Amino acid sequence: MSTSLEEMHELPLHIRVGRARAGVIMLILADLMSILALLAAGGYLSTLNVLNQYRLTSDHPPALLPGLLASIVLVLSGLSYYWWERRGGQSVVFILSLLLMIVALAFQIWLGVSLGYAAPFHAYESVIILLSWYSAFHLALASFIGLLLLGRILRGRLAGHPYIPEVVGYWWYYTIIAGLIMWAFSMFLI
């Protein structure tokens, strides 16, 4: 026995919206748990300070400028995305948001390569390295998703899928908030 699949793929709009929202929220939850594990690891090692070797006097935090620039650009990216999504902005506003995300990625990579630590890395340096590059991975993922969304926009494929900008926005804003938290943690807290 076989039946057509058309019905399966013509799910009602409210089901598709719910599905997209739930899927992205679950993804954010899982990723948030990994970031919390990372931050907890940094805080734990900092508190233990095993053999007073956690952070040597010569260990410096990441350079301020690239991280600060990345943070400012990330906030601007989030604001422009919000403008595009909620205020019905033109596509060019989304493109601006995407470009800002890519620029933030470039700044984050600059931050990572300019750390200036020498191997073997002490625990503090290890935490900073992981935070920096995990943040870069996040921004790269958001940029990739942004490129996919740009493809849909340019091909006019958002019609009939009004919820896509909203759920991509969940991930977009989350990436920005997570990036800011990881930067603040690495700069000021450990």
Next chain:
Amino acid sequence: MTEVKRTSLFQKLVPSVVSGIVLGVIGAIVAYVIVSHIVDPTVNPDAPIVALYTAWTLFFFVGIGAFNGVFKWGFAPHDPTADEELQLAGKDQGLWRYFRFTTDHKVVGMQYLATVLVTFFLGSMGAFMIRLQQSTPGAKFFTPSTYNTIVGMHGILMIVSSIIMISGPFGNFILPIMIGARDMAFPRLNALSYWLIFSIVPIFFSTLFLGGFPTGWTGYAPLSVQELTPGMDAYCFTIIIFAISTTIAALNIVTTVFVLRAPGMTWGRLPVFVWGVILSVFLGLTAFPSFLMSQVMVVLDRVFQTSFFIASFGGSNWLYEHLFWFMGHPEVYVIALPAMAAAAEIATVFSRKTIFGRRMLIGSLITICILSVLVWGHHLYTSGSATALDGPYMLDTELISIPTGFFFLALIGTFWRGKMWVTVPILFVAGTLVNFVIGGITGIYLADLPTDEILHGGMFVTAHFHFTLVGSMVFGFFAAFYYWFPKMTGKRLDPLLGKIHFWLFEIGFLGTFLALFYAGLQGEPRWSANIAPPFATANLIASLFAILIAASVFVTVYNVIITMVRGEPAVANEWGGKTLEWTVPTPVPLENFEHLPVVTSTPYDYGTPEPAPTDKDGDLIAPVLPQSES
């Protein structure tokens, strides 16, 4: 009439598992060669291996077509047509659909089932090698190093298999039908979650050629970062990819249950099995990321000379233990919850009664889920870390025994005065109950700090967690396996062979691990390749009983093979079940339901009297006797 398109051999093989393997192997070799030229393998032997594993995974997924949907989502001129979706779902592709990136949830469920059976078989072979080594003093069969690798491989293989053994096969095949859905919420992610599991099989077994890993299934640092053999990298990659797979599967299952329930399938009418699976995968979704991050840190320590776990550079082994056990103890309940729920589902069918205290049972599963997140510290009682939280951890661990007790109450209450149909699935449910009592009670001694100080690190612990994970959960898996196998394959397993399987397994299991409890109480430590003479008798008894378990494995393998070759066809409702999967034909059609069902009640109304037969005037033909069990 559907037009039949002829496909060339190339079109058939690309994309498929064949093109995935070919591209994955080529990518892996190229990456290995490139990195070997950049990094001196004699100085850093892990870097080329890590590059090899990364490239294998990436290019395997390019080859199997996993990224096609992603790029089409963004850059294709139009959304997939119904024909393209049909093709992706494996329509008219016969058995070949099991070797492609097929999105139909039933195909993914069968892929999981076949994989779980194979990995269980391989893991049990490891167990028999362990029992062989332990059967007599003197380390006669394997060197200590080889023995350690066997123990570690057995452990992680069984744990990984146990985590997916119910949520994978039955959570994918049965659960969507049970809630009245036509497929999972994200069919492509569903296929991805399975093929991620497939991709780690060669990675995991490559450790045999790379020196193995001496850490056991826990992969404890700092041993894992100090060990020079690259075999440890295989362990790390296995865990990283497995954690990604389970996260994807979890978000898919949770979303499916949230949004794709049939009309009328309220949360109150949701079958208990669905509750068990959704709680299990949600627990995994929150617990596994810390395990993933722990392995990322181990890889960084091994390859990039970071020091998360190296004390002389400010790292700490306790960090690993926290990250590991934050996953490690909830993981027990990730395994347990769906097994317990499946046992309850089966108990009601074979006792022909509604589940006793259904809401209490669901409440107990939710309570276990919440409490289990906060108990990981009891694994660090003897680690030497700060003891301030030992009391709360002890209390919380013991609190779990209360909702677990409700589970026993629910099952015994369901059996009570039921019209018992004693056949293979219910035998395994009974086995689950018996073994879980022993596993649960012995766990209390390990939850209590004073007794744990004595028993920790001994065979008592080994016997306890085998009673919990195997005696309870794997028995629960086999109950589900015999229960849903006819629906999934359209074939009926031989019940006599099934009963032989059960009795060999149960007797062999009790004999093996009760003997190991005794050895543990005598003081035998775990992780010893060469057992000391005082423990020889208990270990010999354990090894002899293990032969029965081995026999039961081969009986199962024979039963499955003989059933698939020439088994009797199963009927649509093999056991008279009332959940939705028993309302659809066998084999289940591609989209499950011609018309979506409308649910009006819970599926456990066995106690409700059937409508009395009446004549054409509406008068009763025969009086209806009261049913005491209702």
